[in-house]
Amino acid sequence: MKNIIIITVLVLLLFVPFTGKIALFDWDEANFAEISREMIVRGDWSEMTINYEPFHEKPPLFFWLQAVTMKTFGINEFSARFPNILMAILTLSLLFLAGKKLKGNSFGWLWVLCFGGSFLPQFYFRFGIIDPLFNLLNFISVLFIFYALNDERGKVYKWAISGLAAGLSVMTKGPAGLLLIVLPVVVYLLFQRKYKKIKIYQPFFWLAACMLPSAIWFLFSHHEGLFLKDFLQRNIELLTNADAGHGGFFLYHWLVVFAGMFPLSILVFYSFRQKKEKDSDFSLLMKILLLTVLIVFTLVRTKIVHYSSLAYLPLSWLVAESMENIRHSKSVLPVFLSVTAKIFAVLAGLMMMSAIILLKFRSQLIDWTDDIFIRECLLAEADWNNQILITTIVLAVIFVATIWLWINKPFSMKLFYLNLAVVLLISQWFWIVLLPQVQKHTQGAVVEFSKSVSGNEPYIITMGHKSYLPYFYGKVKEDKDFKGKNKYEVLLTPVRKKLYIISKSDKAAEIAEMYNLEEVYRKNGWVFMIRKFDISE
Known part of the structure; x- marks a missing residue:
């Protein structure tokens, strides 16, 4: 017990x-x-x-x-x-x-x-x-x-x-x-x-x-x-x-x-x-x-x-x-396993460092793509400061070093515990520090908008992509006007509540023109719109 x-x-x-x-x-x-x-x-x-x-x-x-x-x-x-x-x-x-x-x-x-x-x-x-x-x-x-x-x-x-x-x-x-x-x-x-x-x-x-x-x-x-x-x-x-x-x-x-x-x-x-x-x-x-x-x-x-x-x-x-x-x-690993592990460790460390460096200097990457949505996501206001950059690089170096030490002496429990501690530290760092910043580039704006309209008992749909975030964070309630209808039918159905539409920026103009939608605002690659015609009484 x-x-x-x-x-x-x-x-x-x-x-x-x-x-x-x-x-x-x-x-x-x-x-x-x-x-x-x-x-x-x-x-x-x-x-x-x-x-x-x-x-x-x-x-x-x-x-x-x-x-x-x-x-x-x-x-x-x-x-x-x-x-x-x-x-x-x-x-x-x-x-x-x-x-x-x-x-x-x-x-x-x-x-x-x-x-x-x-x-x-x-x-x-x-x-x-x-x-x-x-x-x-x-x-x-x-x-x-x-x-x-x-x-x-x-x-x-x-x-x-x-x-x-x-x-x-x-x-x-x-x-x-x-x-x-x-x-x-x-x-x-x-x-x-x-x-x-x-x-x-x-x-x-x-x-x-x-x-x-x-x-x-x-x-x-x-x-x-x-x-x-x-x-x-x-x-x-x-x-x-x-x-x-x-x-x-x-x-x-x-x-x-x-x-x-x-x-x-x-x-x-x-x-x-x-x-x-x-x-x-x-x-x-x-x-x-x-x-x-x-x-x-x-x-x-x-x-x-x-x-x-x-x-x-x-x-x-x-x-x-x-x-x-x-x-x-007290044996050692066969040479091919030892070499494979060390190479994989170096590659993993380089991937960690490369990812954080690219995100830090992401403004230099936007010319590499013509995709409007990706460009705007990259330019999101995330705080990839020098402390995050340096700490992540240091953790990557420590990760590689501890693996090399342990691979050379796989029978050493002290090195096993050291490696375990480094993995736990990196996992915590990733969850607490890195993931919140990553979300700003990906879905942060969708969550923020959905929360902002949740008090109005809205109905929210996505066009051009699939997402479940608006339902959860918008606290969407069941509406009999929309029961059994797909999103295209919903856009043509008069209702008693505000109807919001979320789209990626590269598709928003076409969708807005097709369904007579008005843009509320846009952020980080996402465009948030509302249907223009009046709400039925």
Whole structure:
């Protein structure tokens, strides 16, 4: 219990401060937070809507968690992100307990540090997205099947816990969770011939527990099967087509996963170099789970960075195990791994420095593009002062230096802790200092405008691009005049409230002329307009 309390305190200290100080990000964060806000506004938690139209792309579990925190802490950024702070506590606690059970107390902590001290796992817990909950439930399901298979008595409650976690995973993101659970477990069973230990009634307990959450929801909801039809259609589209703005090259997720846990991810190659007979049962399962996630999302046409985030859980186990083996043998990394890690570290450091230098001297870049919108975004009034520039460059240099030191002595725990501290420091610096400035170039003006008109009970639409920010920050309410109409029909519909339109600057003139709109003002590449004709009485 003491260790769990320590994990809880550390997570709260690391994630709670400044969580609500940064605006939500389009698309996913703003989309999900708006769905949860509309649940509260409508007073109906059985159905999801976005802009008060049915939303059937995701099941409701995560939105229920967000809605609960919004009812508790208010409708704001902190509430939208707080569920994932809880997921951080639960996930790290689970890793500690599982690591302790399988390999001892010290390994439990090592697993926690490898996972929680890496860049992308940290950032996932800071954002109001579905994946941390989805990943936790999937991992619980796989873990408890492993426990059940390796328990001489194969206790039924372990099968039931696994099934319930799988069912809740389906309630979080749909049946994709079942694929990520069942596929690696089946491969593991075939490899280890563990299927012989399964008693015929045990899978039925798993299946019953799995079906329970969805059955309860369908019983009390009133979507009459429309949700299931739309949900399946949308997910087939994501599997077979690259969603708008979310394409990517074939090995996209392999690079994302490697970079997201760098430099520790370099050790996964060390793990795969081990002979199969040296693998523990659980290590084999983790390798299968890691490869399953990477292969499945490589085949999926839509490429989004957090799709493959489940991979960090098995990857961190393999990294921690490799670290333990290297520490005990006091061995060094093979030359090709050492050189690869050092080159990647230098490239990462140069990218950090280049990005901050380009933003500092962005006014010199506008002649490189003819895109009006990009030019105006670059010229936004962000404060890229010398202190930010110098501090970021210094952090980049320290990051590269600590990686080089650790790569030369991977068995040194002092260098591991130093590297961990640098990663945590850079993550905090990025969240607290850099991201607020970046938002000024991207969506800051949209958030500012939406907040400014929120007291007027406005109706806001976007033209020429998609955004969920105006709904959330404009506190848009349901309007029967617009029910069931697309944005083009809305522009031609007389209503009893002000209708605002947001467009990118390169498309605003054409849209304003076409629909008889009047410009209110423009800022940082965005143009804010209002419809000219009178509001109906």
